[in-house]
Amino acid sequence: MNEFLQHIVNMLILGGTYALLGIGLTLIFGIMRVVNFAHGELYTFGAYFVYLVSTVIGVNFFLSLIIAVAFGCILGAAIEFFLLRPMRGADIDTTMLVMIGAMIVMQNTEQFVWGGVAKSVLTPFGESTLALGPVSVSWLRVFVFFSALALIAGSYLLINRTKIGKAMRATFQDRDTASLMGVNIQVIYMATFAIGSSLAAAAGALLGPVYVISPHMGDIASLKAFAIVILGGLGSIGGATIGGFILAFAEEVGAGYISSGYRDAMGFLIIILVLMFKPTGLFARSERIG
Amino acid sequence: MRRLLPLLAVLAFASIPLWLKDPYLLNACVTTGIFIIAAMSLNLLLGYTGQLSLGHVAFFGIGAYVSALTSLGFDIELFGGIRVVHEPWPVWIGFVLAVIIAGICGYLVGKLSFRVRGAYFVIVTISFAEVVRLVALNWVELTQGPLALTSIPPFTLGLPGLGYLDLYGKAANFYLVLAIGVVCYVIISRLTRSRVGRAMVALKENESLAVSVGIDVTRYLILAAVTSAAIAGAAGSLYAHYLRIIDPDVFMFLYTVTMVIMVITGGKGTLAGPIVGGLIFGFIPVVARSFASPESQWILYGALMILIVFVLPQGIVPAIERWFGVVDENEGRAKLEPAK
Amino acid sequence: MTISTPAGLAAPKPRVPALSVEHIAVHFGGLVAISDLNFDVNEGEVLSLIGPNGAGKTTAFNIITGFLKPTKGTVRYRGTSLNGLKPHEITGLGLVRTFQRTSVFQTISVFQNVMTGLHRRGRSSLWDTLLALPQERQSEKELRDTAHEILKLVGVEHRAADIAGSLSYGDQRLLGVALALAANPTMLLLDEPVSGMNASETAAFMRVLTKLRGMGVTILLVEHDMPMVMGISDRIVVMNYGRLIADGPPAAIQGNPEVIQAYLGVGAKKRARD
Numbered sequence: 001m002n003e004f005l006q007h008i009v010n011m012l013i014l015g016g017t018y019a020l021l022g023i024g025l026t027l028i029f030g031i032m033r034v035v036n037f038a039h040g041e042l043y044t045f046g047a048y049f050v051y052l053v054s055t056v057i058g059v060n061f062f063l064s065l066i067i068a069v070a071f072g073c074i075l076g077a078a079i080e081f082f083l084l085r086p087m088r089g090a091d092i093d094t095t096m097l098v099m100i101g102a103m104i105v106m107q108n109t110e111q112f113v114w115g116g117v118a119k120s121v122l123t124p125f126g127e128s129t130l131a132l133g134p135v136s137v138s139w140l141r142v143f144v145f146f147s148a149l150a151l152i153a154g155s156y157l158l159i160n161r162t163k164i165g166k167a168m169r170a171t172f173q174d175r176d177t178a179s180l181m182g183v184n185i186q187v188i189y190m191a192t193f194a195i196g197s198s199l200a201a202a203a204g205a206l207l208g209p210v211y212v213i214s215p216h217m218g219d220i221a222s223l224k225a226f227a228i229v230i231l232g233g234l235g236s237i238g239g240a241t242i243g244g245f246i247l248a249f250a251e252e253v254g255a256g257y258i259s260s261g262y263r264d265a266m267g268f269l270i271i272i273l274v275l276m277f278k279p280t281g282l283f284a285r286s287e288r289i290g
Numbered sequence: 291m292r293r294l295l296p297l298l299a300v301l302a303f304a305s306i307p308l309w310l311k312d313p314y315l316l317n318a319c320v321t322t323g324i325f326i327i328a329a330m331s332l333n334l335l336l337g338y339t340g341q342l343s344l345g346h347v348a349f350f351g352i353g354a355y356v357s358a359l360t361s362l363g364f365d366i367e368l369f370g371g372i373r374v375v376h377e378p379w380p381v382w383i384g385f386v387l388a389v390i391i392a393g394i395c396g397y398l399v400g401k402l403s404f405r406v407r408g409a410y411f412v413i414v415t416i417s418f419a420e421v422v423r424l425v426a427l428n429w430v431e432l433t434q435g436p437l438a439l440t441s442i443p444p445f446t447l448g449l450p451g452l453g454y455l456d457l458y459g460k461a462a463n464f465y466l467v468l469a470i471g472v473v474c475y476v477i478i479s480r481l482t483r484s485r486v487g488r489a490m491v492a493l494k495e496n497e498s499l500a501v502s503v504g505i506d507v508t509r510y511l512i513l514a515a516v517t518s519a520a521i522a523g524a525a526g527s528l529y530a531h532y533l534r535i536i537d538p539d540v541f542m543f544l545y546t547v548t549m550v551i552m553v554i555t556g557g558k559g560t561l562a563g564p565i566v567g568g569l570i571f572g573f574i575p576v577v578a579r580s581f582a583s584p585e586s587q588w589i590l591y592g593a594l595m596i597l598i599v600f601v602l603p604q605g606i607v608p609a610i611e612r613w614f615g616v617v618d619e620n621e622g623r624a625k626l627e628p629a630k
Numbered sequence: 631m632t633i634s635t636p637a638g639l640a641a642p643k644p645r646v647p648a649l650s651v652e653h654i655a656v657h658f659g660g661l662v663a664i665s666d667l668n669f670d671v672n673e674g675e676v677l678s679l680i681g682p683n684g685a686g687k688t689t690a691f692n693i694i695t696g697f698l699k700p701t702k703g704t705v706r707y708r709g710t711s712l713n714g715l716k717p718h719e720i721t722g723l724g725l726v727r728t729f730q731r732t733s734v735f736q737t738i739s740v741f742q743n744v745m746t747g748l749h750r751r752g753r754s755s756l757w758d759t760l761l762a763l764p765q766e767r768q769s770e771k772e773l774r775d776t777a778h779e780i781l782k783l784v785g786v787e788h789r790a791a792d793i794a795g796s797l798s799y800g801d802q803r804l805l806g807v808a809l810a811l812a813a814n815p816t817m818l819l820l821d822e823p824v825s826g827m828n829a830s831e832t833a834a835f836m837r838v839l840t841k842l843r844g845m846g847v848t849i850l851l852v853e854h855d856m857p858m859v860m861g862i863s864d865r866i867v868v869m870n871y872g873r874l875i876a877d878g879p880p881a882a883i884q885g886n887p888e889v890i891q892a893y894l895g896v897g898a899k900k901r902a903r904d
Contacts, residue, residue: 035409083596092408093342097554097599100547104592112585219543220420226413261428268417268424275406275414477760484759484766485752485773492746495735502695502729503813504721504750513756 002134003256009132011245011252013141013210016148017203019244021221022228023155023237024199030235031172031192033092034084037099039200039225040218041106046072046201047208047217048110051119061124065147065205072201073194080193085186103222111215121209144206151202155195156237164191172235200225220264227267230274246270296475299565303468307461315576316460322572323467324529327474329552329564331521336550337559338482339514340494341407345399345415347546348422349519352395353388353526354536355426355433358442360384361531366431381445385527392523393516400515404508416543423541438537445531463532470528474521479561481517490514491559544588551595557605566606648673648817648848649694649725654703656689656872663689664872667703671817676839676849678859681869682892687852688730690869691821694850695727696720707817722750724816728823733806736795740786740805743794744777747812751776777812784808784838800831807838817848824855836862860884868892 028036046068053064087095125140159165170178171188179185228247232239247267255263310316332346363378403414426433444458445466481487489510492500501507530536556567578587602609647670656664664686671677679687692698694705696717705712707725735743758766781787784804803823810818824832853859866883868876870892876883883889
């Protein structure tokens with residue numbers, strides 16, 4: 001029972017950050033129709049940036065989280081401007097190849113700059129833990145969980161309550177009509193990619209300190225994010241949130257009760273099963289084949 | 291001229307071991323040749339039917355493992371205590387099984403993944419490759435996991451009564467790869483220049499229209515998937531028996547990416563494309579190794595990939611054809627390279 | 631409501647139904663696209679299916695050719711039920727369609743377009759192809775000859791070596807018909823073939839259509855160009871709001887008040903606006 005509770009606690013922490021990854025990708029894929037293979041690298045970028053700013057330079061941990069997310073946003077905008085804007089109108093496979101190229105460059109740059117040895121971030125939380133009945137949780141994890149929840153709520157409000165969010169939703173529904181209604185598509189695309197990238201960077205910045213940081217941590221994060229989007233349905237923040245927790249749950253249970261070696265297989269099995277047997281996603285509204 | 295070119299290319303390749311004695315470079319030629327075969331197989335799907343399969347390395351790896359395990363033998367216990375013991379078989383049987391089993395996997399994956407198109411197809415194919423990689427990594431009893439399968443026997447060439455010759459040498463392996471490469475090229479060339487190839491290009495161009503003239507789209511997609519997977523399996527088998535050691539890294543996504551870069555650089559949907567692209571990307575590491583670390587080589591790969599998509603989206607071969615004004619002298623022959 | 635054929639205007643051809651659309655209904659979710667469609671196309675006949683935009687004509691096309699499944703009803707071609715058949719199987723029965731737009735393979739040559747269309751006429755097996763057996767060469771030669779004949783028939787043979795996407799709009803539509811002909815149709819379904827064509831292109835298209843009809847090909851035409859429809863059709867059926875409102879020869883349709891109100895009125899207004 002205690003073991004199960006421990007899995008649930010882990011699931012919540014992992015799920016929160018997965019949800020951030022998924023929301024970022026569901027916005028980018030839903031609005032821009034770009035399969036963002038670099039998503040996992042933005043996640044890695046966020047983690048390394050926190051390490052750089054807080055542990056190497058010595059800036060306050062909380063401040064470095066904010067800096068990392070801000071730089072994730074800037075990097076996302078730059079990728080959009082230099083790589084995706086010239087490709088506007090190209091088919092989805094072509095932009096996919098560009099993003100794979102970007103992924104390879106970013107991943108190997110990380111490897112080149114930081115080397116293959118894993119890094120760990122020093123946090124102000126130290127080893128202190130919070131006892132919740134039979135399970136104890138480190139304060140760092142508690143902080144990570146609530147920060148993730150706050151960011152999920154923030155992105156929900158951004159999309160549903162702000163002017164730019166409204167324009168993004170309109171673009172998702174029908175780009176041409178939105179454009180006719182006076183929505184500046186170029187701005188929306190850049191904002192979408194920047195927001196999506198900063199959410200991925202935030203996920204890395206939050207989860208990086210919990211574990212260790214290595215150049216390959218983002219390898220399959222893009223695909224996990226895709227599993228989440230496929231579970232939750234395209235363009236749905238609520239769906240991505242639930243999808244993130246489901247994936248985290250499947251991984252925790254899979255790793256805990258089946259075999260830890262197959263932890264990462266859960267996301268792929270989810271992708272394969274959902275697309276094979278319910279290709280519209282579990283919570284999807286829009287059709288996706290064609 | 292166009293008919294003569296492939297023959298001249300084969301002769302030129304065949305002469306390489308005669309004048310190239312440096313073992314490092316000859317080794318690069320063999321591995322490049324193996325990757326060119328894999329890229330040719332990917333081209334059938336990516337270039338002709340237009341399906342971006344990013345899980346292609348799975349078939350390469352399955353071929354490598356099937357062939358290695360057939361020739362090494364194994365002793366495993368399945369669920370419920372059923373013990374399966376396999377005694378080592380000759381290498382050529384391993385090769386044949388690699389082709390067949392990779393082809394069967396291609397059929398199954400095709401059956402499942404062609405239900406979706408576009409981005410979802412890509413994601414399903416990658417997921418399949420990752421699941422296979424995790425199985426290779428974790429089914430230690432069968433695959434030795436990260437410890438790798440070692441001492442894989444080399445290919446054997448022999449005639450009954452005349453004795454057998456193990457192909458340890460690089461030159462011998464080079465000729466083996468060249469011979470299999472030529473066979474694969476001929477298969478792909480026959481397919482794509484026939485009714486079958488026209489059907490594949492048609493469904494890439496406009497699926498509804500292809501259906502309306504009576505082309506059974508699923509049939510040709512599956513045919514392309516099976517042929518492509520079987521050839522990739524053959525390449526994997528060559529790889530296993532040449533290197534004589536394989537580990538789950540053979541399933542790395544980056545290998546698929548390497549094949550994709552080769553195909554799009556050379557020119558997807560052209561017969562010569564994967565060969566030209568394969569030669570370029572096979573020899574970049576050779577040139578770059580003296581001054582660049584593996585990471586910076588990969589950075590170069592990634593940047594080149596973006597550059598190619600930006601400036602030469604059709605690839606090198608169509609660009610050269612356009613440059614020389616190559617037109618189809620016989621309009622009856624299938625000209626499948628779009629000369630946009 | 632159906633208009634009976636006035637004496638003297640009756641089509642001289644024997645009335646053997648080739649295609650029977652039997653009480654087709656199509657619902658998209660709660661939306662009724664076609665409520666109850668029922669008509670026959672006789673062998674060798676040119677039948678036009680007309681109606682205002684959104685009347686369900688293209689939906690009817692998609693049902694007949696298997697691209698959509700009807701909610702209710704059956705389509706039969708020469709006695710065979712098309713229910714559950716895949717589009718390429720329906721093509722195999724000799725029922726071939728064209729599309730409103732995207733009607734050719736853009737990036738390959740005109741000749742290769744037709745060669746592709748000849749797919750089902752190829753006789754070589756996969757093994758013939760792989761082993762380059764004589765059967766393969768023979769079959770390919772026959773296909774090439776047929777392709778030239780078809781290009782000649784529709785009148786674009788002089789562009790055979792050009793990339794299809796480089797043809798003029800009218801020639802692309804003709805090539806679209808050539809593609810359909812390559813699939814060996816006994817009945818052609820043409821979806822707005824002359825929309826967007828200029829007068830001379832339309833005239834060229836009509837000549838091809840007349841040739842085809844002379845060859846005994848049954849034709850079902852969806853078209854907005856009224857002079858063309860009236861000029862070429864043996865019979866016209868009119869759809870509005872997903873159901874049939876009239877069926878008869880051109881002269882009777884022109885005089886039918888319900889049709890005028892439903893269709894020609896809208897068309898006249900539309901033309902005036904344009």
